[in-house]
Structure formats: C-alpha cells, structure tokens
Amino acid sequence: MDEVKRIKGCQQFLALRMGVDFPIEEKIARASGIYARLGRRLLEDETIMRLLKDYRLAIDTSWETMRGVGIVRECTVCAVEDGGSCCGKGIEDKFDVVLLLVNLLMGCRLPKVRFSSDGCWFLGEKGCTIIARHVICVNYLCKRLYRKIALEQIQRVQWAMAQETDLAFLLEERIKEWLLGRGNR
Ligand code: SF4
Ligand code: SF4
Numbered sequence: 745m746d747e748v749k750r751i752k753g754c755q756q757f758l759a760l761r762m763g764v765d766f767p768i769e770e771k772i773a774r775a776s777g778i779y780a781r782l783g784r785r786l787l788e789d790e791t792i793m794r795l796l797k798d799y800r801l802a803i804d805t806s807w808e809t810m811r812g813v814g815i816v817r818e819c820t821v822c823a824v825e826d827g828g829s830c831c832g833k834g835i836e837d838k839f840d841v842v843l844l845l846v847n848l849l850m851g852c853r854l855p856k857v858r859f860s861s862d863g864c865w866f867l868g869e870k871g872c873t874i875i876a877r878h879v880i881c882v883n884y885l886c887k888r889l890y891r892k893i894a895l896e897q898i899q900r901v902q903w904a905m906a907q908e909t910d911l912a913f914l915l916e917e918r919i920k921e922w923l924l925g926r927g928n929r
Pocket of ligand 2: 830831832835836864865866867868871872873874877878881
C-alpha cells in the first residue's frame with residue numbers, strides 16, 4: 745500500500761513539474777484533471793483561499809496601476825494601430841501545470857485552441873484571456889513603454905508587479921505542498 749502511495753506521489757510530482765518540455769494541450773489536460781478531482785478540496789484549504797484572495801487583489805492592483813500610468817492605453821495603441829504585440833507564439837510553453845491550475849481555481853477557463861496562429865495560446869481577440877499570468881508576462885515592459893512613461897510611474901508599476909509575482913510564488917508553493925503532501929487521491 746505504501747509503495748502504491750509512493751508511486752502515485754511520484755506521478756503527481758512529475759505532473760506538477762511539467763514545464764517547457766511538454767505541449768500546452770497536455771499541461772492543460774493535466775491541470776484540468778487535477779482541478780476536477782481535487783479543486784473543491786483545494787479551495788477548502790484556508791491558506792490557499794487567503795493566498796488566492798490576496799493574489800487576486802494584487803493582480804487587480806497591477807492592472808489598475810498600469811491603467812493609471814497609461815501603459816494599458818499605450819499597449820492597446822501598439823497592438824491595434826501599430827501591429828505590435830509581445831504575446832508571441834511559444835510563451836505558453838513557459839507555463840507549468842500549477843500555474844494553469846491556479847487559473848482554474850480562480851474561475852478562469854483555459855482556451856482549448858489557439859486563437860491567433862502566431863500568438864500565445866492564451867491570446868484572445870481582446871488580449872490576454874487568463875487571470876494568473878507567467879512572471880515573464882507580468883514583468884515585461886518594452887523600450888516603447890520606457891520611452892513613453894515617466895520613470896517614477898514605471899517604478900510604481902514595478903512595485904505592484906513585485907507584489908503580484910511574490911504572491912503567485914507563495915500560492916503555487918502552497919498548492920504544490922498541499923498536493924504532494926496528500927498524494928494523488
Ligand atoms: S509591452 Fe510594448 S510591445 Fe508589448 S504591447 Fe505594450 S507597447 Fe507593445
Ligand atoms: S500576457 Fe497572456 S497572452 Fe500575453 S504572452 Fe502572457 S499569457 Fe500569453
């Protein structure tokens with residue numbers, strides 16, 4: 745029995761470690777499977793619930809701050825009028841199963857197909873379709889933004905981004921701990 749538990753624990757560990765070497769469809773399927781089986785119980789964990797709430801607030805604050813300093817406007821002009829975008833195909837490969845699971849726990853639906861042939865899997869008609877983005881998406885500020893936005897405003901945004909990515913890290917670690925501690929039930 746202990747051996748069965750150990751093997752199941754190893755399988756769970758390998759599933760959670762699915763990162764850049766695995767196709768996004770496979771990672772989404774794994775995350776969806778874990779969510780279907782354990783999502784309700786994960787959401788009953790007080791620490792996970794608190795971190796999810798704090799993380800959501802931090803994400804909202806990041807977007808509010810980016811809107812406030814003009815980054816959202818600048819990115820919209822860049823994408824709609826100038827044909828620019830930094831959400832290229834392949835960025836989805838950076839995601840692992842846990843970050844996809846976080847999106848599901850936050851009530852976000854993960855796209856089943858790619859909307860734009862040369863865009864990130866999560867890019868939709870009106871921009872990013874997920875709530876919990878990868879740290880490389882959150883932290884990215886291009887040269888155009890550094891040129892157009894005052895440095896002190898950029899620093900405000902970076903502070904908000906740091907809160908968001910710190911909370912993402914704490915939440916993901918707690919979810920891994922919960923899943924690995926309890927095995928693949
Ligand atoms: S970050 Fe830069 S490249 Fe990306 S959409 Fe905004 S302005 Fe355009
Ligand atoms: S912001 Fe969203 S759409 Fe853009 S690269 Fe990141 S996950 Fe993909």
